[in-house]
Amino acid sequence: MITGFGLSGKAVEAAKLVLEDAEVQAMQEYANTVSIMRLNYNDHGPVHMRTVALNALIMMGLLRDAGIKTNLEKEDCGTFEDSLIAVLLASVLHDLGMTIGRQDHELHSVYLAYPILDRLLRKVYAADLQKLVTVRSLALEGISGHMGTRTIHSLEAGLIQIADGCDMTKGRARIPLIVAGGPRPGDIHQLSANSIEDVRISRGTEQPIRIDIRMSGEIGLFQIEEVLLGKIAKSTAKIYTELYALMDKGELKRYL
Template sequence: MRSPKEISIEKKIFEQLNPESSAFKTAELLSSDSEIQLMQEYANTVSIVRLGYNDHGPVHMRTVTRNAVLMLNILHEAGIKTNLENENAGTLDDSMTAVILASFLHDLGMTIGRQDHELYSMTLATPIIDRILEKVYPDELGKRVIIRSLAMEGIIGHMAARRIHSLEAGLILIADGCDMEKGRARIPMVLNTEPKVGDIHKYSANSIEKVKITAGDPKPVRISIDMSSDVGFFQIEEVLLPKVNMSPVKPYIEIMASVQGGESKKYL
């Protein structure tokens, strides 16, 4: 059963999509799928309870989807075309469908473990992507092949460990890196009180008050980060920036960060 938080994020996703589009239908199918919901919930159990990491479950995967959809819409408004559009291989709607599939399923591999989870995510997501696309594009095998490949590129590339080449896939790792507000670290902070290596990630994330994605100037997309403490700069510099640097979307991104009451620091 989806939580009120999950439903709220889904509403924000749907608000950004054309109700008549393939992307909208894809988002509907993903959000109402019982198997996906159970896999996302178990990914969170493994991540938080077993491993002591932060949220990698239904809320996180929906948040990443919302971020990715928002950025793609901003880029479209700025006249930036996707790879499918530039290569005459598909439409903006097709690109959005691939982005939604990748972002909604990118952390399913956490049901198995942290190491190489992007590879496991791709394996677990493949049959799901196939059955979703068969409903959305029942008579268009060519489109299903292209969109599946693009979604897989987004999934396998979200950890910034492998070079990716499409704008669509490049949105996923940035959208993932932007989910760093303190709520994501709240449960691990409560459950795991013994100090251990890696705690800096939890404490830095807990200082991130707000992340906003808006249209920017002069670059199309602005990521604004508001922090309660300067320990949050660790989260930006060690988590978000490496993902931006590996993304084909980097030329279109600017990042502004500030501790509450302080001056903004511009990264890009």
Template sequence: MDKKLLATVEELIGKGIPLKATQILLEDDEIHAMQEYANTVSIKRLGYNDHGPVHMRTVALNATIMMGLLKQAGIRTSLEAEEAGTFEESLVAVLLASFLHDLGMTIGRQDHELHSCYLAYPIIDRILQVLYPQDIQKRVVTRSLAIEGIVGHMAGRKIHSLEAGIILIADGCDMEKGRARIPMALAHEPRVGDIHKYSANSIETVKLTAGTEKPIRIDVTMSAEVGFFQVEEVLLGKIASSTAKGFVELYASVVGGEPKRYL
């Protein structure tokens, strides 16, 4: 996963600041410790699915792929359109938000996106001091954008930037069956949220490619129809709330069946 993420970032923008940011995020001991504990709280205490390092890396990879597809299609990020920054800063903000958006799960599920913000803030500051030591404007802009991506990833709060909208969808796309494996194994009796685990356990693959009509195509393949719950109740809601909604095609199908088009 780490090598794939690094290769995707490098292919998109070369050996620049975003690649350095990715390396820092992957190697930071504090981030890794918080991600691991977020997973412990999520799975063992609350009975939810994976919210740890694998999930956050997957979100980062999903977001990077989508950022590349938008760039390939000539779609400018909010920072670019507003002349407040470049694609580079947009990508750095998206990477920061991807890696840090679920840190609040170390505290609990309710309002975890808000908890994530204040837990992530000093880490973001620390990393941006390394990336842009002489440019306070880039630090301010990138930090603000990353925080918007974190606070908006649950689709419960209005977001405005394209970058934050990408985080929403990238998070929703991490629903392959591996994410539900541990809580499924630990479950001994029915609990709140079980439908999410069973639904996610039926998702075989989620593929992000260039669309034929829109820049981003999402294909979800599942082993059983219960997977449609995950698509319709989780992913669709996040896409509907995303500023990137107009750039997405969404298809879902049971293995061997005809794909159903949603968007």
């Protein structure tokens, strides 16, 4: 994830710090235990959080290539690299609140992530308190807004919403399905997620970001229309996004 997307300088330092942090790893593992074993929900652990980070990094790169500036750049508060660090850290930490439970987990994630962000960013921005405060605040906005239920204002936070919603493939639902012995009757979320074969993020033809979702059955439309579309609709990055769905041997359906 570090070398493949051209991270350098402080962004590489931040990525290594958060990915190798023992406390972060322990919290991510326990978040997954609570999500899967206690709540019979889908993956909210280290694989999910890294997948969201990867999705967000891809979209950040696509926007940069299209000449679109982040909020920190437009507001003269920081560089693209600073925005990248905020998005990366927020993506890796956004579901720490699942260690407590599902309800309001994004808000629980904020206060659980704050001391970690502060600790790591003091290493990255040791000589720049203003930059530390700026990046920390932006990361917290991304964490608090990732569910799409609260209004966010920065482009950076909007990308985290979409990156989170794009982690919907059947692999994410595989473990809870195994634990539960198959989908529970009437559990549309698990059934629909299990029909999502692939999600790809690439350069669009009309907008910088294109999301293609391949499904094995029409029930996967629920995951797109009730989960992902809702997040995109509330996202500040919606205007830069194309969304398509493809049934196996079916026609391409365009949403955005």
